[in-house]
Amino acid sequence: MTTDTRDLVIPAGHARMWRMRAGQRVSIAQTEGHQVGDFIAFNAADLTEFLSPSHTRRCIHRYLVGKGHTLYTNHREPIVEIVEDTIGxxxxxxxxxxxYRYRRDFGVENHRSCRMNFVEALAEHGVPDWRVPDPVNLFQNSPVLPDGTYASAASLAKAGDYVTLLARMDLIAACSACPQDLAPTNGGRLSDLVVRLDAPAAAR
Ligand SMILES: [Zn+2]
Structure with missing residues (x-):
């Protein structure tokens, strides 16, 4: 099959939106490393159906995901599958x-945030901040420890690491290169992410 590809750069601290057809794949890649990418997705035909981490946890009986795992919507339908994953x-x-996170925990006003990044990126769909679904935090290293606590550590991703997602329905996706620079999350330095959307010629 003839395919072409196009790259979309997500600037550090910002978000971008794109569309996918069922069967298309998208890779989200590190440039410099240690950069978390918050990922959300909606059913393109019905924005009230969206990728839901809580439903995914129940559907696959896991709270850790990686290659081979399917992620589900709030209607308990498969929306994307992780088909490649160099970091895990x-x-x-x-x-x-x-x-609220930056104000409450760091005393900082007007800091960029993933939630407001998604409002910006989805402006044409008019998604208000309270309707932005919880994300899948790609490359984020937040281990659950044996005593039940939940750590916040630097991403383990290195330059060139990537995740490839297969769309299981026509969808609208967005990813935020997390602007968190006040906690270890992104290794202390924000960087761009690169989105490579494989577009089957028949779908164009
Ligand atoms: Zn963030």
Whole structure:
């Protein structure tokens, strides 16, 4: 099959949106490393159906995900499948960072956040901040420890690490290169992510 590809750069601290057809694959890759990418997705035909970490946890009986795992919507339908994963450490427990996080925990006003990044990136769909679904935090290293606590550590991802997702329905996706620079999450330095969407010629 003839395919072409196109790259979309997500600037450090910002988010971008794209569309996918069922059967398309997208790779989200590190540039410099240690950069978390919060990922959300909606059913393109019905934005009230979206990728849901809580439903995914129940559907696959896991709170850690990696290659081979399917992620589910709030209607308990498969929406994406992780088909390649060079890092294997992601998070499906944490909320997106938001203005409350920076204000409450760091005393900082007007810091960029993944939640507001998604509002910006999804502006054409008019998604208000309270409707942004909880994300799948690609490359995020937040291990659950044996005593039941939940750590916040630097991403283990190195330059060139990537995750490839297969769309299981027509969807609208967005990814935020997390702007968290006040906690270890992104290794102390924000960097760009690169989105490579494989587009079957028949789908164009
Ligand atoms: Zn964030």
């Amino acid at each position: 450490v992601h998070d499906i427990l944490a909320a997106a960072c938001d203005p």
